Amino acid sequence: MSMFPVEMESERLRYERLHPDDFDPFELYEHAREGAPAIDEITEYVTWDAYEQPKEAFDWVSTCGEAFDDGENATYAVRPKDGDRAGELAGLAGLHPNWEQRLGILGVWFRKPFWGRGYSGERAGRMLELAFDRLDLEVVAVTHDADNENSRRAIEGYVDRFGGRREGVIRNDVIIGGEPRDSVRYSISCEEWEENR
Known part of the structure; x- marks a missing residue:
């Protein structure tokens, strides 16, 4: 039995573990490679660069699969359940426990x-449920690049909603594009989640 669920759902989204047994790395490469639509905007505030070759996507899926199997990290492919883009890869979502710090x-x-x-908020609610109800963690934290206004708005929305x-x-x-960058951190405790879920 796995520490993390292999699949999950929320109201509009489906979450499938990022694992070589279940996921085709070429699908990730298609959307995260150099030259993919809007990849420069997607990677502007993240700590990874667009892939130069498919092997990078294969290596990442393998790394995520090993971490999932070892109970270290859970990374999921996120897909809409309905609508004109149902089943399409929307992005990746992860929960990374630090067991000693809970x-x-x-x-x-x-x-x-x-x-x-x-x-983003819907995914956060599902990940908080996983963190607190299944994994008995005490606090969940999230950060964004200090200049990323879109992430700030999304994160503040769900952090406020859940009492964080x-x-x-x-x-x-963090290092982005070879340069150190400031981040802004938020947190939600299990007690705050229970009061506001």
């Missing part, structure tokens, strides 16, 4: 056609 870290990226649909808080700016927290 802390989960959220991560996500969506392809541009899926921006502005409220999927903005913790502050972490200076030189």
